[in-house]
Amino acid sequence: xxxxxxxxxxxxxxxxxxxxxxxxxxxxxxxxxxxxxxxxxxxxxxxxxxxxxxxxxxxxxxxxxxxxxxxxxxxxxxxxxxxxxxxxxxxxxxxxxxxxxxxxxxxxxxxxxxxxxxxxxx
Numbered sequence: 001x002x003x004x005x006x007x008x009x010x011x012x013x014x015x016x017x018x019x020x021x022x023x024x025x026x027x028x029x030x031x032x033x034x035x036x037x038x039x040x041x042x043x044x045x046x047x048x049x050x051x052x053x054x055x056x057x058x059x060x061x062x063x064x065x066x067x068x069x070x071x072x073x074x075x076x077x078x079x080x081x082x083x084x085x086x087x088x089x090x091x092x093x094x095x096x097x098x099x100x101x102x103x104x105x106x107x108x109x110x111x112x113x114x115x116x117x118x119x120x121x122x
Contacts, residue, residue, distance in 0.1 A: 003035040004071075004098065004108045012117050013082070022086040026115040029080040030064070032096070032108075034071035041070040042077070043105075044097040052087030064096075088117040 013025040034040060047059040062068065069077040083092060093112035099105050 004040065004096075005031075005033045005035055006096070006108060006110050007031045007033070008110070008113045010113060010115055012115075017117075019088070024085045024088055024115075024117060025082060026085065026090075027080055027082045028092070028113070028115070029078065030110075031076055031078045032069075032071065033076040034073055037073050038100055038102075039070060039072045040098040040100050040106075042068055042096050043099055045094065046097075047092055047094040047110075049083055049085070049090065049092050051085045051090040055086065059094075083115060085115060088120045090115045 007030070009029045011027050013027055016025040017023055032042065042063060044062055045060065045064050049057045049059065065079045065081055067077075067079070071077055083090075091112050091114055092110075094110045095107045096110065097105060097107055
């Protein structure tokens with residue numbers, strides 16, 4: 001139904017991480033682009049975060065970084081957020097729930113992406 005694209009960039013935040021305490025902070029920047037011919041509004045998010053030991057955490061709620069952006073055709077919304085893992089590697093995936101101007105709700109998948117401390121082989 002929709003043509004909404006999701007692009008992800010990640011980075012390890014060494015200054016705020018503490019490997020001796022199993023605390024690894026990662027930032028991720030998401031760009032959501034509306035390639036469709038009609039406006040849509042992001043209402044909710046769902047994340048499945050899996051650390052290197054297989055421990056899973058689910059996060060869901062309204063909007064992203066406190067916003068529920070409305071994207072007109074051709075518009076993009078970019079934001080940066082973070083995740084804390086207990087391991088040096090992990091993955092995130094999920095979906096956004098959007099509502100079109102016609103009132104229909106639809107999901108946009110966020111494909112799995114890796115969070116990893118540079119030069120760490122797991």
